[in-house]
Amino acid sequence: MAQNYFSRLLEGLSRTREAISGVFIGRQVLDASFLLDLEEALILSDVGHETTEVLINKLKQRARPGMNLKALVREEIAGLLNQQPWRIELPPDALAVILVVGVNGTGKTTSAGKMAHLFRVEGRKPLLAAADTFRAAAGEQLEIWAKRAGVDCVRHREGADPAAVVFDAISAARHRGADLVIADTAGRLHTKTNLMEELRKIRRVVEREVPGAPNETLLVLDATTGQNGLAQAEVFQQMLNITGIVLTKMDGTAKGGVVLAIAHKMGLPVKLVGVGEKLEDLLYFDPHAFAESLVQ
Numbered sequence: 001m002a003q004n005y006f007s008r009l010l011e012g013l014s015r016t017r018e019a020i021s022g023v024f025i026g027r028q029v030l031d032a033s034f035l036l037d038l039e040e041a042l043i044l045s046d047v048g049h050e051t052t053e054v055l056i057n058k059l060k061q062r063a064r065p066g067m068n069l070k071a072l073v074r075e076e077i078a079g080l081l082n083q084q085p086w087r088i089e090l091p092p093d094a095l096a097v098i099l100v101v102g103v104n105g106t107g108k109t110t111s112a113g114k115m116a117h118l119f120r121v122e123g124r125k126p127l128l129a130a131a132d133t134f135r136a137a138a139g140e141q142l143e144i145w146a147k148r149a150g151v152d153c154v155r156h157r158e159g160a161d162p163a164a165v166v167f168d169a170i171s172a173a174r175h176r177g178a179d180l181v182i183a184d185t186a187g188r189l190h191t192k193t194n195l196m197e198e199l200r201k202i203r204r205v206v207e208r209e210v211p212g213a214p215n216e217t218l219l220v221l222d223a224t225t226g227q228n229g230l231a232q233a234e235v236f237q238q239m240l241n242i243t244g245i246v247l248t249k250m251d252g253t254a255k256g257g258v259v260l261a262i263a264h265k266m267g268l269p270v271k272l273v274g275v276g277e278k279l280e281d282l283l284y285f286d287p288h289a290f291a292e293s294l295v296q
Contacts, residue, residue, distance in 0.1 A: 008283065009293045012275040016045045016256035021296045024070055030063040038073070045257030046226040051264040055080065074291040080260055081287035084269035086244070088284070090124070090215050095173060096180045097166075097206050097213035101199060101240065102220035103187040103232055104135055107248035107274060111220050112184040113145020114274070114282035115246075119180055120151055127178040129169030130155035131162040131202060132186040142184050148279050152176060162186065163201045170209045181210075196239045203240065218271060220246045226258050233266050244271035247285075251276055259290065 010017070023037045035056055042052040058076050090096040098115070102108045109132065116126040128146045130139035130153060139155035146153035154169040162185060169181050185202060188195055206214045219242045221229040236242055245262055250273050259270050270285045 008275050008281075009273070009289055010296075012250035012273065013256045013290075013293045017294055017296055019045050020294055024295070027069060029065075030059060030067070030069055030072070034069070035059065042257060042260075044255075046255035046261065047257035048227060048230075048261040048265065051080075051261045054264060055260070070295050074295045077260065077294060078287045078291040081263050081269070081290065084244075084263065084267060086269035086271055086285055086287060088216055088244070088271055090180065091212070094179070095170070095210055095213075096215045097170070097210050098180065098182045099185060099199075099202065099206070099214045099217045099240075100182060100220060100246070101185050101187065101217060101236055101242075102246075106187070106220045106222040106225075106232075108132075108187060108220040109138055109141050109184050110145065111246050111248055111272070111274060111282060112182050113142060113149055114279060115182055115272070116146065116151045117149035117279045118272075118282055118284075119182075120149060124180045125178045126151045126180040126182055127169060127173045127176065128153040129166050129181055129183040131165045131169075131183045133158055133160045133162050133165060134186040134188060138184070138186075145279075152178065162198055163205045166202050167205050167209065170206070192235065199240055216243045216271075217241060218244050218246050219268070220248060221258075221262070223247045223250045223256065223258060223273075226255050227261065229258055230261060230265060233262060233268065237266060237268070242268060244269050246270075246272040246274070246282075248274035250274060256290075256294065259285075 019041045023041050027034050039056055100112045116128055119126045130142045132138040143153045154172050156165050166183050173181050217240050219236050245268050247270050273283050273285050275281050
């Protein structure tokens with residue numbers, strides 16, 4: 001794990017780490033007092049009551065005299081997060097498609113642009129599809145991020161059929177030699193039925209045009225919303241086969257414990273985390289680095 005990655009993750013988790021690590025000061029024994037304080041810190045960090053209870057019970061079962069408390073807690077946190085495949089696996093020699101979904105305001109369009117940069121640096125040739133044709137200026141915003149990332153962007157006029165945008169993006173990718181289409185979609189939950197049908201139509205187009213795609217359907221959640229993000233995840237999980245979470249705004253203000261709640265309650269892995277406003281501030285998630293950053 002590169003030191004730069006670890007230090008940026010440390011910074012993003014500063015608020016949560018202070019709350020949890022403070023419990024260990026002067027503590028050598030996993031007793032009732034320690035567990036009570038840890039439970040309170042976890043709940044205040046947006047881990048949630050149910051997930052906290054699972055963690056506490058696991059610690060009780062494993063506790064032995066002389067055990068390193070921090071190492072034990074790190075292991076259990078990483079274990080909880082490592083139950084789902086958290087890596088993004090794309091076919092090396094074929095066109096891949098990633099659908100980016102989520103409510104407006106979570107950083108969805110920004111994440112799509114940063115994702116394009118991340119994959120371009122790795123040697124892929126991404127192309128962005130502005131399939132959020134509902135929100136004013138969403139296409140323009142994505143085009144700006146595309147220029148920053150050094151990739152192409154396909155967009156239509158405002159109000160156009162989003163599935164048609166994705167179809168054209170896939171065609172353009174084939175003609176231009178791109179090997180990855182990242183589609184930014186609309187996210188207006190107050191018209192849930194329309195959104196559901198729109199997203200399903202996009203998915204049908206992708207499935208028809210690219211065998212085995214979409215390779216990932218990533219739900220973007222704002223880490224600062226905490227447990228409210230779980231409600232959003234439940235709605236989208238009902239609509240689509242969500243494969244993972246992009247957790248944005250992990251810049252020190254968020255309560256990072258929501259990562260654990262998402263993994264445990266929803267059975268969804270966090271795959272990417274946003275730790276700032278810059279193009280390169282979208283990082284791959286790693287359960288072990290997260291656990292180490294959380295418990296110092």
